[in-house]
Amino acid sequence: MSTNKVIVIGAGTMGRGIAQVFAQSSYEVFLHDAVPAALDSAVTSIHKMLDRAVEKGRMEADDVAATKERLHTVDATAKLTPCDLVIEAATEKPDIKIAILQEVQKFVADGGILATNTSSISITQLAAQTEKPDRFIGMHFFNPVPLMKLVEVVKGLQTSDETVAQTIAIAETVGKTPVKCNDHPGFVSNRVLMPMINEAIFTLQDGVAEPDAIDTIMKLGMNHPMGPLALADLIGLDVCLFILEVLHRDLGEDRYRPCPLLRKMVQAGRMGRKTKHGFYSYD
Ligand SMILES: NC(=O)c1ccc[n+]([C@@H]2O[C@H](COP(=O)([O-])OP(=O)(O)OC[C@H]3O[C@@H](n4cnc5c(N)ncnc54)[C@H](O)[C@@H]3O)[C@@H](O)[C@H]2O)c1
Known part of the structure; x- marks a missing residue:
């Protein structure tokens, strides 16, 4: 699977960080939030962080301009199109997450992966609410996402080994260190x-x-x-x-x-x- 387009659902603390690291790593990113103000605030804060990286000499101005162009905000899920990876990073409430996952699973391209950034909700429980539980996984980033290297890759009961291996490979392409664990309350972290x-x-x-x-x-x-x-x-x-x-x-x-x-x-x-x-x- 070659992935170059990613949908991120939820533009709060975590979603904006996840969107930033994927956009910085050459992915086209489609960031959606139910609250339009959250999208505006996410773009403002990502741009501010990128501009600061140029000022401090950590990024070239051209790279920052290209990164900003790869970040797209989407104010309604109806405007999304299928991508190889969809990461849900919305509010930590099972009902909210299940409703989102059931809605956005149609935007996972054939052979693609549906991931959640949940800190504590059972991956197995969420997966069971989707049509392809074998393609569902926990991709647990840490705060602040642009700085923290770890991604806890959480395998649900029905997650396939192929999904785990592909998720690990994707996390590495955005400069993270993925570590696999099994679904259990609180995972390891x-x-x-x-x-x-x-x-x-x-x-x-x-x-x-x-x-x-x-x-x-x-x-x-x-x-x-x-x-x-x-x-x-x-x-x-x-x-x-x-x-x-x-x-x-x-x-x-x-x-x-x-x-x-x-x-x-x-x-x-x-x-x-x-x-x-x-x-x-x-x-
Ligand atoms: N904050 C942390 O340190 C941290 C660390 C790791 C993982 N997480 C996990 O990441 C997820 C997000 O946490 P956060 O801290 O970014 O929360 P947050 O409150 O900052 O952001 C959540 C965002 O989800 C949006 N949202 C709510 N319902 C939605 C819907 N139906 N559709 C689209 N967007 C919707 C909200 O408008 C909000 O912008 C949670 O699952 C949390 O457990 C958080």
Whole structure:
């Protein structure tokens, strides 16, 4: 399969990053979002990042101009045409994702792949709602997508080995390091990360230390590039809560119980960087 056209559904934090890396890697990208303002904001932010890359000497002006030309926004799914790869990166809600997948599967060309960037929803469950579960896969990028090398390639129960191999090859063409794992709640990344973030929030709730102290201890003591509370703010506290709820429900163990303080912060609308307020303030 030679892939040079990609559809990305969802132009939020992740979708815009995914669109950018594919456009930078010579793919024609068709980016769709249900909210027109999200598309405008995605294009503005991608252009800003590309212009900064020229200013800093990391990209040539000609490459940036060509990258911008390869990025197309599509305001209605009816205007899409079939592509070899469709990546769904919309809001982390099963109902929303299932509705999108059932609608956009007709835009996957014969022999193409339908992928989801979900952080926590079962790949097997989503695949079962599509017509070709063997051609369905998890392609889990990390935030910020242009900087993070990893793609967790998640094989659902019915995903074919060929789909896995082709997805790995595609991820490599956009300069990423794909790592395969099997579908299980939280995959590898969030199953290991989220209990650490949750424990850091319990540590704060118990008054053991202030946020900055907790993060500094974890950064300097464990050699982590960011502390767990700052990382939670970056991911989004609503996203962290949702993932912990999935782990708690699907694995059925108390150790995944979301910290009440996390729940309270989300109820208060303090979602982290995206609302300018989480464990830290961002002005
Ligand atoms: N934020 C992270 O750090 C992160 C990391 C890895 C994976 N993910 C996953 O990526 C996906 C997107 O997360 P995000 O952080 O970019 O969310 P986001 O809230 O920033 O963006 C989601 C976008 O989806 C759009 N959308 C909602 N319903 C839609 C529909 N029916 N059709 C088209 N677009 C629709 C919204 O308008 C919004 O622009 C989620 O599945 C999430 O779990 C997030």
